């Protein structure tokens with residue numbers, strides 16, 4: 001069970017806990033159909049049986065060991081073309097939280113995987129529901145590996161593996177929500193450029209030479225940043241190339 005956090009203004013004040021569900025993102029989207037569902041509602045479960053990941057992947061998490069939840073946000077102040085700013089804000093809220101728990105610096109692997117020591121500790125799936133006049137609502141799904149010790153994927157890690165500590169999920173949730181809310185409110189106050197700079201500062205492998213793969217062809221390049229639409233900028237032999245989320249991947 002989870003308590004309503006005391007340290008936030010609106011995030012998590014309406015807390016919907018279900019012991020088990022297919023996907024908290026799907027359940028949150030259903031709840032959002034009801035007019036009375038307020039912004040900041042959190043849907044959280046101990047056991048997600050069909051967790052959804054980015055690019056049609058699934059998200060696996062051992063029951064009762066991790067934080068698996070979705071937030072309902074209504075960022076009507078954001079234009080559709082600026083929707084990537086929400087990804088930046090959520091990534092930063094999570095890295096702020098991680099800075100209080102792990103010594104090693106967390107990095108944001110574009111577009112928004114959270115990496116510590118070269119392994120993924122947290123996945124984010126943001127599903128924006130757009131209307132002609134802007135973003136109607138966003139379902140922000142977060143899977144944060146906390147106490148799980150064994151993973152099928154060799155590239156996954158948890159806070160327990162990083163620190164050898166056992167965490168109280170309820171306590172960690174409250175801390176994380178307060179940091180997510182603080183970043184969201186900064187965006188609402190118009191601090192987009194500061195947030196973007198911070199995001200770029202934490203961007204994984206930025207300004208380093210690495211090998212990439214795009215449409216089956218390999219090349220070497222340097223990540224230089226992200227454009228306003230959230231596409232990644234890679235300098236390839238002195239020429240800037242821009243890729244969307246499904247168009248490029250690291251080769252190694």
Ligand code: BTN
Pocket residue numbers: 022023024025026048050051052053054055057059068069070113122123124125140141142143
């Ligand atoms: C990814 O890295 O591929 C994104 C993973 C997102 C997983 C979370 S867990 C809670 C929420 N509900 C879902 O079905 N997915 C997200």
